[in-house]
Amino acid sequence: DIQMTQSPSSLSASVGDRVTITCRASQSISSYLNWYQQKPGKAPKLLIYAASSLQSGVPSRFSGSGSGTDFTLTISSLQPEDFATYYCQQSYSTPPGFGQGTKLEIK
Amino acid sequence: EVQLLESGGGLVQPGGSLRLSCAASGFTFSSYAMSWVRQAPGKGLEWVSAISGSGGSTYYADSVKGRFTISRDNSKNTLYLQMNSLRAEDTAVYYCAKDGIVLVVYAWYNYFDYWGQGTLVTVSS
Numbered sequence: 556d557i558q559m560t561q562s563p564s565s566l567s568a569s570v571g572d573r574v575t576i577t578c579r580a581s582q583s584i585s586s587y588l589n590w591y592q593q594k595p596g597k598a599p600k601l602l603i604y605a606a607s608s609l610q611s612g613v614p615s616r617f618s619g620s621g622s623g624t625d626f627t628l629t630i631s632s633l634q635p636e637d638f639a640t641y642y643c644q645q646s647y648s649t650p651p652g653f654g655q656g657t658k659l660e661i662k
Numbered sequence: 663e664v665q666l667l668e669s670g671g672g673l674v675q676p677g678g679s680l681r682l683s684c685a686a687s688g689f690t691f692s693s694y695a696m697s698w699v700r701q702a703p704g705k706g707l708e709w710v711s712a713i714s715g716s717g718g719s720t721y722y723a724d725s726v727k728g729r730f731t732i733s734r735d736n737s738k739n740t741l742y743l744q745m746n747s748l749r750a751e752d753t754a755v756y757y758c759a760k761d762g763i764v765l766v767v768y769a770w771y772n773y774f775d776y777w778g779q780g781t782l783v784t785v786s787s
Contacts, residue, residue, distance in 0.1 A: 585769075586766075586769075586771070587771060587772075589773040589774070591707075591774075593707075597779075598757055598777035598778065598779055598780055599699075599707065599757075599774070599777055600777075601762075601773055601774060601775050604762070604764065604771055604773040604775075605764070605766045605771040605773075608764075608766060608771075610775070642706065642707055644707075644773075644774070646771060646772040646773060649712070649721050650709050650721075650723050650724075651697075651709050651712075651772070652709065653706055653707040653708070653709070654706070655706050656706045656707075
């Protein structure tokens with residue numbers, strides 16, 4: 556199975572900050588990488604698919620990059636509604652594993 | 663509008679069984695693979711099982727293989743997860759998710775584009 560590792564596990568930031576979350580795969584997954592946002596008590600929401608494609612309706616302050624084993628999710632200017640937990644997920648092979656999550660908190 | 667509505671969760675004793683359902687609407691159900699993803703209390707997301715649009719192909723995480731069975735009824739637009747021999751470590755919120763697929767520069771990419779609200783399964787004596 557492909558292991559997905561996110562860093563950091565938690566992050567404190569302020570409104571307006573630029574934030575980057577990293578996801579690393581245990582082997583090359585080309586661009587088969589998705590990002591989700593989850594707020595407490597809610598289902599995850601798809602933000603980015605195929606490493607860098609923005610899901611319809613997602614604000615353009617979210618962006619994704621990377622290929623192979625190293626990927627990043629960037630939020631260009633944090634908004635109050637962005638404080639949540641973020642997960643990466645590989646869709647290269649079964650099982651489609653998730654990273655352990657990065658909790659983004661208000662500083 | 664795509665909607666996924668899970669039901670069937672609850673409290674069950676270790677070794678017991680439970681069947682989850684996920685009623686889908688707003689899209690051509692039979693055209694899409696579907697998955698179950700779970701989240702233990704305070705923990706991350708874990709993919710559990712998937713089924714093709716026709717129901718002819720099924721996939722399972724090693725942690726549930728031989729105990730859980732995924733199925734679907736395309737005439738009823740409903741996805742199921744039969745869970746047997748339940749263990750304490752199966753305690754989680756179970757989400758059904760629609761598998762999206764898109765062609766990007768000659769390659770097909772999959773993702774979970776719609777999720778239900780989740781149903782809580784608690785395995786405890």
